[in-house]
Amino acid sequence: xxxxxLIKKETQVGETFEMFAMNxxxxxxxxxxxxTDLFVIIGNPPYNASQETEDxxxxxxxxxxxxxxxxxxxxxxxxxxxxxxxYDPYVKxxxxxxxxxxxxxxxxxxxxxxxxxxxxxxxxxxxxxxxDFHRVYHFDLGGDVYLNPKLSGTKHNVFGIKVGVGITFLxxxxxxSDSKIFYHRLEETLTRKEKEDIISEYKDEYKNxxxxxxxxxxxxxxxxxxxxxxxxxxxxxxxxxxxxxNDENENEKQIFKAKYPGISTNRNEWAFSFSEEELEKQMKTxxxxxxxxxxxxxxxxxxxxxxxxxxxxxxxxxxxxxSKIKWSRDLKKRKLKSLKKAKFDKHKIRFSLFRPFxxxxxxxxxxxxxxxxxxxxxSQTDNLFLCTNGLGSKKISSLLTDKFPxxxxxxxxxxxxxxxxxxxxxxxxxxxxxxxxNNISDWAIETFRKKCKDEKIKAEDIFYYVYGMFHLPxxxxxxxxxxKNCSPRVPLLAKHFHTLxxxxxxxxxxxxxxxxxxxxxxxxxxxxxxxxxxxxxxxxNIEKMKISRDKMILTYNKELEFFIPKEAWSYExxxxxxxxxxxxxxxxxxxxxxEIIKLMNRCITVTTESTALIKELSKNKLL
Numbered sequence: 001x002x003x004x005x006l007i008k009k010e011t012q013v014g015e016t017f018e019m020f021a022m023n024x025x026x027x028x029x030x031x032x033x034x035x036t037d038l039f040v041i042i043g044n045p046p047y048n049a050s051q052e053t054e055d056x057x058x059x060x061x062x063x064x065x066x067x068x069x070x071x072x073x074x075x076x077x078x079x080x081x082x083x084x085x086x087y088d089p090y091v092k093x094x095x096x097x098x099x100x101x102x103x104x105x106x107x108x109x110x111x112x113x114x115x116x117x118x119x120x121x122x123x124x125x126x127x128x129x130x131x132d133f134h135r136v137y138h139f140d141l142g143g144d145v146y147l148n149p150k151l152s153g154t155k156h157n158v159f160g161i162k163v164g165v166g167i168t169f170l171x172x173x174x175x176x177s178d179s180k181i182f183y184h185r186l187e188e189t190l191t192r193k194e195k196e197d198i199i200s201e202y203k204d205e206y207k208n209x210x211x212x213x214x215x216x217x218x219x220x221x222x223x224x225x226x227x228x229x230x231x232x233x234x235x236x237x238x239x240x241x242x243x244x245x246n247d248e249n250e251n252e253k254q255i256f257k258a259k260y261p262g263i264s265t266n267r268n269e270w271a272f273s274f275s276e277e278e279l280e281k282q283m284k285t286x287x288x289x290x291x292x293x294x295x296x297x298x299x300x301x302x303x304x305x306x307x308x309x310x311x312x313x314x315x316x317x318x319x320x321x322x323s324k325i326k327w328s329r330d331l332k333k334r335k336l337k338s339l340k341k342a343k344f345d346k347h348k349i350r351f352s353l354f355r356p357f358x359x360x361x362x363x364x365x366x367x368x369x370x371x372x373x374x375x376x377x378x379s380q381t382d383n384l385f386l387c388t389n390g391l392g393s394k395k396i397s398s399l400l401t402d403k404f405p406x407x408x409x410x411x412x413x414x415x416x417x418x419x420x421x422x423x424x425x426x427x428x429x430x431x432x433x434x435x436x437x438n439n440i441s442d443w444a445i446e447t448f449r450k451k452c453k454d455e456k457i458k459a460e461d462i463f464y465y466v467y468g469m470f471h472l473p474x475x476x477x478x479x480x481x482x483x484k485n486c487s488p489r490v491p492l493l494a495k496h497f498h499t500l501x502x503x504x505x506x507x508x509x510x511x512x513x514x515x516x517x518x519x520x521x522x523x524x525x526x527x528x529x530x531x532x533x534x535x536x537x538x539x540x541n542i543e544k545m546k547i548s549r550d551k552m553i554l555t556y557n558k559e560l561e562f563f564i565p566k567e568a569w570s571y572e573x574x575x576x577x578x579x580x581x582x583x584x585x586x587x588x589x590x591x592x593x594x595e596i597i598k599l600m601n602r603c604i605t606v607t608t609e610s611t612a613l614i615k616e617l618s619k620n621k622l623l
Contacts, residue, residue, distance in 0.1 A: 005065070006030055006034060043097075044111050045089055076124065077223075078125075081390065086125065091122075093110065094125070094129075105172050105173050111165065111166070111168075113163045114141075115163065118225075123391075130181060135169075136182070138183050139166055141186055142186055143161075157192060182217065183214065242254065244489065256416045256439050257441050262408070263364075266326070267326040267328065272354055275590075283344055284344050286325045286326075290342055300317070342368070349363055353401040357514050357606070358586070378419070384400060386467055387405050393412055395574055397573050399573050410573065410574045418439055440462050468505075468507065469490045472623065473614065474618070474621075475490075514578070514602060520604040539557060540557075542556065542596065543556075543557035544587075545557070547580065554583070568608075570608070570611040571608075571611045
């Protein structure tokens with residue numbers, strides 16, 4: 001019997017929740033367990049890494065009631081774009097135990113994967129643990145090889161695995177009028193044996209849980225826990241800054257009126273290409289295969305006389321052929337089930353900034369782009385898109401573009417347009433009208449003008465100020481943790497507003513025009529110089545393009561090599577320099593002329609000039 005099925009189902013009656021309808025069970029023991037009040041729950045729940053793609057067809061086991069409870073609780077209040085990790089078995093047991101206490105006083109103690117402490121997908125879980133319990137204690141045993149690759153799972157982890165492990169005590173006691181979280185951590189470099197010995201010593205030394213040397217944590221408005229004194233102080237400072245956007249902000253005290261996610265196709269190898277002709281060929285192949293599956297599904301429904309299409313397990317139905325299509329949950333569950341065939345339309349080809357300094361053609365179609373957002377609408381006027389990293393990112397980055405921005409342009413890109421375009425229904429008519437307006441809020445314009453004592457400040461000045469702020473090293477370094485895990489905010493530095501805005505504007509011009517700035521030619525090596533002098537026809541075909549380990553030589557192909565100047569490494573976007581992005585993204589590009597070499601030369605210019613502008617920002621103590 002699955003423990004997760006041993007729970008009663010909740011339904012809403014009026015304004016209260018009542019318990020009814022036990023799951024079907026096959027033993028008297030299970031029935032007795034359901035009818036028994038529990039006050040202490042102890043366990044070591046299993047965990048499971050989620051599948052990477054839909055084609056793997058290796059999902060966590062579904063548990064209808066608990067999955068529904070997670071959807072209605074942890075997932076519902078989460079601010080993360082993806083919440084699939086919330087359906088890991090160990091999280092299901094946290095939800096099950098919280099419900100199984102049935103709002104009575106009690107204690108839950110689990111030893112489990114402790115990714116819920118920091119991973120952005122668990123922000124809703126972190127929030128509700130402090131709603132469901134009065135005291136949360138977490139004993140961090142460390143051993144997370146993914147966070148610290150220097151560790152060894154077999155040597156440093158108490159279970160000999162790669163994910164971090166911790167012991168969590170959840171206490172519900174109605175004598176408390178508040179909720180608090182406490183944290184204790186063992187040194188992560190301790191071996192498994194040393195950690196086990198310490199735990200045994202603690203068991204003999206401490207008779208009560210509260211006697212241990214716990215650090216009281218801080219819970220911020222972004223549903224994050226902080227335990228270190230410096231992190232707590234920084235979190236409080238950050239919460240006093242101005243949010244760029246928050247759709248829950250009823251007072252509209254934010255800089256932008258709207259934000260959008262970057263474009264996510266979930267099938268980049270099919271929906272993007274450097275070549276329009278190649279993109280058309282790719283999409284016609286995948287559309288043909290997709291339409292064949294629509295016909296197969298129609299025939300299957302007719303043959304089996306299926307009335308409810310929702311009952312068909314499409315994971316097992318669709319054919320997996322990576323040479324013709326890449327399936328995603330959206331393409332299967334929403335698009336295919338509609339039984340609508342697709343048709344190639346050349347007018348749907350748009351130009352996108354796929355990665356930093358890498359433009360590609362995109363087939364912008366709502367069937368084959370899982371998350372298209374509203375860029376067709378937003379691009380109906382001259383517009384700029386300020387892209388910053390999303391929640392849970394590993395790197396803090398910002399890049400501005402006038403092209404359709406991809407979700408991975410910067411990590412988990414959230415996009416703030418300069419101009420917002422929206423459609424609203426006309427009353428009494430079955431039609432919509434288009435509204436084009438500044439995306440900077442009236443509140444922000446009024447506030448910046450008042451604080452800076454300058455009535456001439458315009459919306460675009462604030463837009464460039466934000467871009468400048470996201471290139472200010474002291475701001476990024478001081479608030480890195482918050483910028484990774486919280487809604488983006490910036491301080492209003494009235495004395496330095498114009499400096500930040502002017503440099504932000506210069507940076508934006510440089511980054512928008514990366515393909516047109518002057519070249520800073522890479523110097524060829526001696527062998528390359530000799531080749532260039534003796535050959536009338538130069539081979540520009542890209543072959544095994546790479547950068548040497550010492551980062552001094554760029555190999556374009558077997559004939560062409562160049563010295564890389566030191567200044568090429570001084571500026572990064574999303575973890576790489578512009579030159580590194582070109583080498584990574586254009587390694588399979590079919591070049592016939594020197595266009596990619598010229599692009600690399602221009603990226604050296606972008607790097608050096610960006611560095612100079614950032615240094616100019618850093619000269620003055622702005623923060």
